[in-house]
Amino acid sequence: MNYEVNEGGQLMIGGVSAKNLADHYGTPLYVYDVGQIRSNARAFIETFKKHNVPAQVAYASKAFSSIAMLQVAHQEGLSLDVVSRGELHTALEAGFPVEKIHMHGNNKSISELEMAVKHHIGCIVVDNFYEIELLDAILEERTSEIDVLLRVTPGIEAHTHDYILTGQEDSKFGFDLSSGQAEEAFLKVLDHPRIKMKGLHCHIGSQIFETSGFEMATRKLFSTLEDWRDRFDFTAEVVNLGGGFGIQYTKEDDPLDLDQYAHALIKEIKTLSEQSNYPLPEIWIEPGRAIVGEAGVTLYTVGSIKEIPGVRTYISVDGGMTDNIRPALYQARYEAVLADKVNDPKEKKYSVAGKCCESGDMLIWDVELPKVEHEDLLAVFSTGAYGYAMANNYNRFQKAAVVFVENGHHQLVVRRETFQEMTRHDLSYEQQRGETKHETSNN
Numbered sequence: 197m198n199y200e201v202n203e204g205g206q207l208m209i210g211g212v213s214a215k216n217l218a219d220h221y222g223t224p225l226y227v228y229d230v231g232q233i234r235s236n237a238r239a240f241i242e243t244f245k246k247h248n249v250p251a252q253v254a255y256a257s258k259a260f261s262s263i264a265m266l267q268v269a270h271q272e273g274l275s276l277d278v279v280s281r282g283e284l285h286t287a288l289e290a291g292f293p294v295e296k297i298h299m300h301g302n303n304k305s306i307s308e309l310e311m312a313v314k315h316h317i318g319c320i321v322v323d324n325f326y327e328i329e330l331l332d333a334i335l336e337e338r339t340s341e342i343d344v345l346l347r348v349t350p351g352i353e354a355h356t357h358d359y360i361l362t363g364q365e366d367s368k369f370g371f372d373l374s375s376g377q378a379e380e381a382f383l384k385v386l387d388h389p390r391i392k393m394k395g396l397h398c399h400i401g402s403q404i405f406e407t408s409g410f411e412m413a414t415r416k417l418f419s420t421l422e423d424w425r426d427r428f429d430f431t432a433e434v435v436n437l438g439g440g441f442g443i444q445y446t447k448e449d450d451p452l453d454l455d456q457y458a459h460a461l462i463k464e465i466k467t468l469s470e471q472s473n474y475p476l477p478e479i480w481i482e483p484g485r486a487i488v489g490e491a492g493v494t495l496y497t498v499g500s501i502k503e504i505p506g507v508r509t510y511i512s513v514d515g516g517m518t519d520n521i522r523p524a525l526y527q528a529r530y531e532a533v534l535a536d537k538v539n540d541p542k543e544k545k546y547s548v549a550g551k552c553c554e555s556g557d558m559l560i561w562d563v564e565l566p567k568v569e570h571e572d573l574l575a576v577f578s579t580g581a582y583g584y585a586m587a588n589n590y591n592r593f594q595k596a597a598v599v600f601v602e603n604g605h606h607q608l609v610v611r612r613e614t615f616q617e618m619t620r621h622d623l624s625y626e627q628q629r630g631e632t633k634h635e636t637s638n639n
């Protein structure tokens with residue numbers, strides 16, 4: 197794993213010691229090295245520029261959405277992928293240019309589509325037939341137009357966890373190519389007066405380490421596009437190959453450099469377009485994890501230590517599945533160090549437990565650490581994607597704060613949740629005598 201340690205054996209993040217950050221902001225704490233976010237974004241963008249290929253690199257904001265994060269994404273020239281009104285609202289609050297926002301979702305509501313149309317976002321990635329009907333009605337009413345891509349499932353089974361596989365035929369996402377569904381949807385939007393068909397989208401899954409799945413998906417999309425050109429005289433302006441580029445969580449993970457993924461896509465699309473004499477479409481991709489995953493570290497304070505002789509030693513930290521649900525949800529694995537004793541000799545294997553009332557609330561089953569003592573600071577690496585984004589209030593634990601660090605400077609970008617905020621939606625129950633009190637729950 198790649199991390200910096202100072203002479204005193206302290207973990208450094210973006211030029212600041214983890215200990216200073218924990219003392220200053222408390223734990224659990226999500227810390228992002230902003231320099232790393234920027235270099236990840238640049239690795240993609242510069243590869244497309246170097247090859248002189250028109251492209252959009254849309255940050256999949258589901259991985260970590262906050263105003264500060266989206267501002268950094270914009271500074272780096274990224275576009276943005278949102279999947280809900282909440283994510284779109286955050287983008288608008290961050291001042292993200294609307295024309296660079298793309299909206300996803302397998303069940304977009306009328307209000308989501310209305311919000312997208314009202315703000316004239318750059319593109320909607322249409323996922324199903326019902327959405328076409330809704331969009332048609334909304335655009336008619338607003339006398340507006342919108343660019344769309346059709347999301348298709350190319351029938352690719354990427355090598356990853358079942359829950360994060362999305363490109364196979366049996367998926368809740370998108371139009372299936374092989375059964376003709378995709379063509380039926382295409383014909384509905386092809387000559388639509390307000391829905392402007394720009395091209396195809398697919399996303400084959402997440403945490404993928406090889407380029408072969410992406411190349412295979414590209415070939416499937418291209419053969420469909422060639423067929424539609426020949427039969428319907430349609431030329432796509434955009435081919436969007438989604439996200440899913442793998443990162444390193446543990447020493448066993450061996451991801452490609454980010455520019456290698458981009459390079460493979462460019463090569464495949466250039467070859468296909470030359471072979472079939474198809475005008476080179478814009479290449480769009482949607483990395484989430486690859487932009488923020490390795491840039492994030494979560495800091496925890498160790499509390500209780502339970503040694504079961506001959507079995508294992510549990511160390512419990514002040515967070516857990518509330519700030520990182522991935523181990524419980526996907527059996528995801530992580531690496532950690534004691535942030536204050538990084539260079540101390542390792543003593544033995546420990547198991548890191550969260551503090552929720554769930555036996556499954558384990559952050560790491562086996563990690564070799566120096567001798568662990570109460571109040572030690574534990575740093576878990578590669579928690580920048582789908583950590584804060586999937587945080588929850590189980591057991592009414594507060595959502596942790598988020599800090600950005602860059603060039604030795606640190607700044608709070610998401611406050612720790614307060615108890616007042618935790619109960620802000622709760623209403624007291626007054627026993628009714630006779631007449632009924634009505635409170636609407638609609639938004």
Ligand SMILES: Cc1ncc(COP(=O)(O)O)c(C=O)c1O
Binds near residue numbers: 438482486
């Ligand atoms: C449509 C789409 N695009 C992009 C992403 C981002 O994936 P990742 O964070 O693995 O790059 C996802 C999530 O898997 C997705 O569903």
Ligand SMILES: N[C@@H](CCCC[NH3+])C(=O)O
Binds near residue numbers: 360581582
């Ligand atoms: N949230 C998942 C991946 C799904 C991403 C969205 N399709 C993760 O933590 O790996």
